[in-house]
Amino acid sequence: MANYRAIAAASATLMGTLRDQFPAADFGKPLNVALYQAKDFVTPMSDGLAICLWRVTPNISRRATGPRTDIFGRRFKPSLPIDLHYLVVPYADTAERQQRLLGWTLRALDDLGPLVASQLNHFLAESDIFAEAETLDMVFDPLGIGDQLSLWDRIKTMPPCATYAMRLLMLDSDVALDEHPLVTERQLDMAVLG
Numbered sequence: 001m002a003n004y005r006a007i008a009a010a011s012a013t014l015m016g017t018l019r020d021q022f023p024a025a026d027f028g029k030p031l032n033v034a035l036y037q038a039k040d041f042v043t044p045m046s047d048g049l050a051i052c053l054w055r056v057t058p059n060i061s062r063r064a065t066g067p068r069t070d071i072f073g074r075r076f077k078p079s080l081p082i083d084l085h086y087l088v089v090p091y092a093d094t095a096e097r098q099q100r101l102l103g104w105t106l107r108a109l110d111d112l113g114p115l116v117a118s119q120l121n122h123f124l125a126e127s128d129i130f131a132e133a134e135t136l137d138m139v140f141d142p143l144g145i146g147d148q149l150s151l152w153d154r155i156k157t158m159p160p161c162a163t164y165a166m167r168l169l170m171l172d173s174d175v176a177l178d179e180h181p182l183v184t185e186r187q188l189d190m191a192v193l194g
Contacts, residue, residue, distance in 0.1 A: 002079075003172055005129050007053070010084055010136060010166055011035055012123035013115060015051055021108055027100070036089075045091050049105060055085035059168050067177055077173035084169060085141065089161040098159060106162055112138050115166075134170070141165035 015033045022031035032048030059081035068076045092098035117130040
């Protein structure tokens with residue numbers, strides 16, 4: 001049931017959940033969380049948490065999926081299994097506050113567990129993006145050293161950050177497969193050789 005809106009819903013869930021769970025009393029003020037694009041790193045926020053969807057890859061554990069069938073028995077083209085890769089960057093005025101924010105973020109993301117449909121449907125206007133049985137796993141997924149150096153080369157002012165993968169998002173197709181009646185009888189014409 002998760003269609004093209006699911007990527008935006010997953011990002012909004014990540015942002016909203018971190019904002020809702022933040023212990024503002026411990027840090028002295030509420031958490032500023034924003035979804036970032038690459039251009040936003042040129043002039044980043046002074047205090048808060050930036051979440052950037054920086055890569056989307058096919059999920060390798062579910063490559064060969066068959067046609068999807070809905071609750072009414074209609075068949076659709078197979079779902080596309082993908083993983084969403086996020087860059088989570090804390091910004092603060094001091095190194096200590098930045099590191100505290102990074103530590104809290106790492107612990108909070110690890111405590112999330114699987115994201116269930118009720119969470120994933122909560123933060124966008126549409127409340128039916130994910131079916132009741134759908135879940136996503138958030139996994140700490142550090143970059144290789146080559147990727148990290150390449151990323152730092154492109155984003156010169158990058159503070160310490162963490163990379164996460166949201167695994168097994170199934171993007172469902174709305175293209176129905178034509179149904180033909182089942183074959184119940186076969187007629188064969190025999191040719192007579194002359």
